[in-house]
Amino acid sequence: GDSVTQMEGPVTLSEEAFLTINCTYTATGYPSLFWYVQYPGEGLQLLLKATKADDKGSNKGFEATYRKETTSFHLEKGSVQVSDSAVYFCALASGGSYIPTFGRGTSLIVHP
Amino acid sequence: NAGVTQTPKFQVLKTGQSMTLQCAQDMNHNSMYWYRQDPGMGLRLIYYSASEGTTDKGEVPNGYNVSRLNKREFSLRLESAAPSQTSVYFCASSEIAGESNYGYTFGSGTRLTVV
Numbered sequence: 001g002d003s004v005t006q007m008e009g010p011v012t013l014s015e016e017a018f019l020t021i022n023c024t025y026t027a028t029g030y031p032s033l034f035w036y037v038q039y040p041g042e043g044l045q046l047l048l049k050a051t052k053a054d055d056k057g058s059n060k061g062f063e064a065t066y067r068k069e070t071t072s073f074h075l076e077k078g079s080v081q082v083s084d085s086a087v088y089f090c091a092l093a094s095g096g097s098y099i100p101t102f103g104r105g106t107s108l109i110v111h112p
Numbered sequence: 113n114a115g116v117t118q119t120p121k122f123q124v125l126k127t128g129q130s131m132t133l134q135c136a137q138d139m140n141h142n143s144m145y146w147y148r149q150d151p152g153m154g155l156r157l158i159y160y161s162a163s164e165g166t167t168d169k170g171e172v173p174n175g176y177n178v179s180r181l182n183k184r185e186f187s188l189r190l191e192s193a194a195p196s197q198t199s200v201y202f203c204a205s206s207e208i209a210g211e212s213n214y215g216y217t218f219g220s221g222t223r224l225t226v227v
Contacts, residue, residue: 032213043116043202043218044155051212089155093213098143098162098206099170100216104154 002027006090006103013080013110021075021106023064023090031092033057033066033073038087038105047075047088085110114138118203118219125193125226133188133222135203143206144186145216146170146178148199155202161186193226200224 007022025031032051036044048057053068062077073090090103119134137144146158157170159178167178175197177189186205190197203219 032215034215036216036218043220044204044216045218046215049215091216093208095213096208097213098160098208099157100206100213102155 002031002092002094002097002101004090004092004101004103006088006106008104009087009107011106011108013108015082015110015112016079017110019075019077019080019084019108021088021090021108023073023075023103025071025073025090025092025101027071027092027094027101029095030068031094033064034091034093034100035062035064035073035075036089036091036102038089040086044089080108080110082110082112084108116203116205116217116219118201118222120222121220122223123225125190125224127194127226129193130189130191131193132190133201133203133224134185135187135219136185137203137205137217138184139205139207139217140183141205141207141217142183143208144180145204145206146176146186146188147202147204148172149202149221150199158188158201193224195226198224198226 003026034049035047037047048059050057050066087105116137145160147155161180164183201222206216
């Protein structure tokens, strides 16, 4: 079955540091890939997505590239802010499937 | 604002009581979902509805029932609440057309405590 593996957190960074959160997946066919963000006390919000190999999703300074050869979708940001502190979820949806598969989430803590 | 609305936001129940969590979306999405989120467990799917008139079990359906009332609304019922059902519950919706999946929109959650 489909699965998503994220690096365990928490990831702790200083403001303006470079961020990478690793995500690898196992899926049949060619899934769509997503990153979601959850701020404290809130629901998940779609951060970015990519629907085919080599696509790059981007939003709010975050980027992730769909790498079919390494089955990865790593999240990156060049300079994090305190306001980026949240839990980040990697997810996939196999073509035509109604059921998404979510990773366990990675907590990011950014210090001033 | 368009999105997924959940009610109530907070609830405390006594063991054995029943309640219904309400969810409505105004994006004309076909599919709707109920998840629970517990510390260290990530998101776990309780039930989903691929389209109006259908519902299916997810990973952790025991102790819950659902109703897809119409295209907009998808409710989750706890018939006899147990302390193990203390959790944060999220409703979500999505539009899936053939091989295309446009992502999932989540509500802000219901924080349920069973004492």
